[in-house]
Every structure is written in C-alpha cells, then in structure tokens.
Amino acid sequence: MNSGALKTITRTMAALLLTLCGSSSAYPQAAKAQHAHLSLISEQTSAASGTAQWMGLRFQLDPGWHIYWSNPGDSGEPPKVAWHLPGGFQAGDLQFPAPHRIADHGLTDYGYEGDVILLSKLTVPAGATSNKGEIGAAEIGADVRYLVCREVCVPGKDHVSLSLATGQNEKLSPRAELIRGAQARLPQPLPSHVYISATVRPEQMLITVSGTTTGMGQIIDFIPSDAQVIENSVRPLIFVDGAVSHIRVKKSEQLDHSPARLRGLLITSTKAYNVDVPVTPAKKTSQNASVPKHS
C-alpha cells in the first residue's frame, strides 16, 4: 500500500473517531485536530547533479481553515520552514502564490484556504552523484511551523520529507503537474510596456497603471507586500479611464511617514503581478481630482 492511501485511511479513521466521540463543542476539537495536512512534493523523483528543480510544500486545509501569505495582513503569521538538506544542496526562499482577502472580526488578513502549494527552488550540487555512479538517495527534510485559523488559531508544527534518487538522470515526478499549477499561480512580473507609478497624498496613495495593458485582465485589487503601509480593511477604489487605470488605496493610519516604495500585488481577473515602485508626492494640478474619494 502506498503512503498516500495509508494517509487517506488514517485521516478517514481519525474523522470517524471524531464523529463517534460526538463532541458537540467546536473548541476542544479545534485545539486537538490539526486542520492542515502537509506534504512535500517535487518536480522530479531524481536529484541529478548540477540541476535545479521546484519543490512544493503542500497544505491541504480542512474546509473554512486558512493559513497566511508572507504579509499576513492585520493578524496571523506566515508559515516558516527550516530545511534539512544533504551537503551542498540548497533550498531557495519560499515563493507564495497570490493570496485572498480573509475577513476577520473587522480586520483583513491575506491567506489561503483549500489546497495551497508554496514553492522553493532546490539546487543540486554538481557533485551530487557519487563518482562511482552509484544510485543513492538524497533525503530532503523540512520542519514547518505554521498558524492555521478559522475563528480561532492553532499553531502547527510538522516535519515533512522527500527522498530523491541520486546518480540518475532527471526523471519527472507524478507530482510535476501540481508543481506546474503552483508555478502558474505565482505572481508574475508586469508585462513589458506596462508603466506603473505611485503618488502619495496625506491620506491616500494613488497607483497609476498605463501602457499596453491589454491581456492583463481587469484590475480588481491591490494587496500590499509590506505590513502597515495601507489600511488592509479598506478596499482599493479602482477607476478605469481608457487605457489608464487608477487605484486609490488608503494609507495606514499608523504610518507616520511616507514609504519610499510601494510593494505589492496587482490582482487582475486573470493573474497577479508583482509591483515595486517608488512613491512620489502628488503634484498639485492633477487629473485625478475626478477620482471619487473614500468616504
């Protein structure tokens, strides 16, 4: 029996046990149950010398439960990972897909529900193959700390691992499709010939997107990468004037100075784009006077 089937059976039994116990109180269960099933997947089943591939830290969350983006928003905490790698192997920083807004008692958090994969680039050193050409295994381990929440938050701690064959050529994993899907959900650089700028006023910041924006999809949101720069609970106002879009966001009430740069994700109906622009003071004569104000 493969480990996947075994896990499914274990989880089904655990669910059955919970049902049989018949506890009607949500809270004690919340404290005991984990609410997230973690696994480590990879693009290849091999770790061929001198190659690089994506690994995925997969969270399968119970319905209604969520984990957090690198900027969690008003509350919460992003997952953290400590890698355990064979000598010379390297794992890159976690890459997060574009998050969703999560309303939480008047606050707004950024995170994920359902099935989410965080990516890390695994670099295999040139000497990973033994000089005798023997087939071996590279054990990749990860200690993961995360916070999983649904009304209440439960800290989670898990160890996940993966065994990759060394001394072999590259061989695609059956999980490669999942990894490709996760790659497609990563925020992308803005297309060339799209211009973006940001100006600051006492209470707001205005992001202007112009240029060849066809194919980007309709702009629907802006999510900040840095904490405490804009008010998370105030949805941006988006004003489209021909090929130019204006996105008005509310400056954080706790911000006592203007940020030098505005970093975040421009969310469109089809994709998410990375934005990192310098912030300049607004000119006095501005065409943007017609943009409705936040009430």
Added chain:
Amino acid sequence: MKQIRTSVFVALALFTITALAVKVGDQAPDFTGADSHGQTHKLSDYKGKFVVLEWHNNGCPFTKKHYESGNMQRLQKEWTDKGVVWFTVISSAPGAQGYVTADQENEYMQKMHAAPTAALLDPKGEIGHLYGAKTTPHMFIINPQGQLIYNGAIDDKSTSDPADITGAKNYVSEALQEAKAGQPVAVATTRPYGCSVKYAD
C-alpha cells in the same frame, strides 16, 4: 486608432472603518471599566501615572507565547513595581474565544501568576473599539499627562513561537524606559501582531 473612452467606475465594496484608531500624540480617550474583582476604574483617575493597556485572549497562541513563557507576567511585575498602572483588557464577546467571567479570569491570573493592576472585562468591546485594539496582544501606553505615547506590538518578533522572546526588542519596556527618563519614545507606533480581537460581530 480607435479609442473607446470608457469611464468605468469599479467601486468594489467599500468597507467603512468603524472606529478611528487612536494616534500617538493624541489625548487618550477616557473610559470606565469594571475589573474581575468588581471594582470600577476610570482612566482619568490615573492622571499623573503611566498606564499600560494590554489586550488579552487566553486561548490565542500569540497571547500564550507571552504568558506560558512568563514574559508578560515579568513585564507586569517589573513595571507595576515601578509605579506603572497596568490594565489587561479582555474584549472577547460572550461565546467567542478568550471570553471569561470574572471568576474564570481570577482563576487564570492566579494560576499564571499574572500581576497586572487589574483585568478589565470588556465583553461589549467598548474600550477595544475606543482604542482601535486589533490584536491580542495589542499594547498601548499613556503618559502621566494622559497622552498616548505608544501604540502597537509588544515586541519586534511577530510570531507565536515562545523561542522568539529571547533576543526580541520589547517595545513596551523601551518606550517606558525612555518616557520615564524624559526622552521621546523612539519607536512609538508599530504594527500590532497576534490574533484578531474576538469582538461581537
């Protein structure tokens, strides 16, 4: 080239902010609250003293980080010994995580050796909304003149891991030290971290 001039106004659901957060430098809004021993406290009665407000939820992993390690109690003891008034404020609504009756809170404080001046029970969230308390913990410091001099996180390690307390820069202690020495507070506003305050919806 045809340009279709569209003025599409995409105003997505605009959330209105229910309460304006108190800003550092502002006069701290006055309040009256009942503590877990049934005593009433009025903020303005403590003029002439430094007052710390600590938002609390005993089930929140971030609160647990600072209580199970003894960090919060150490701070409470240290600063109340130096004449600071320390209010633990509980704004969880009945039925929500962290809501406690007076007896439950007294039992908790005894078990945890908590040492605030008092624990204020705020089940309607009135004090919480007045200050715009967002998370547990969320810390505020008011100076003897009644002005807010600190608003934000307890320290600079925004995690729920108790291992991160060692080596963290404690903003509350730094602000109190500076203010007591007559110096301006260097870091007066930070992003509070933790669980959301479980207000009644």
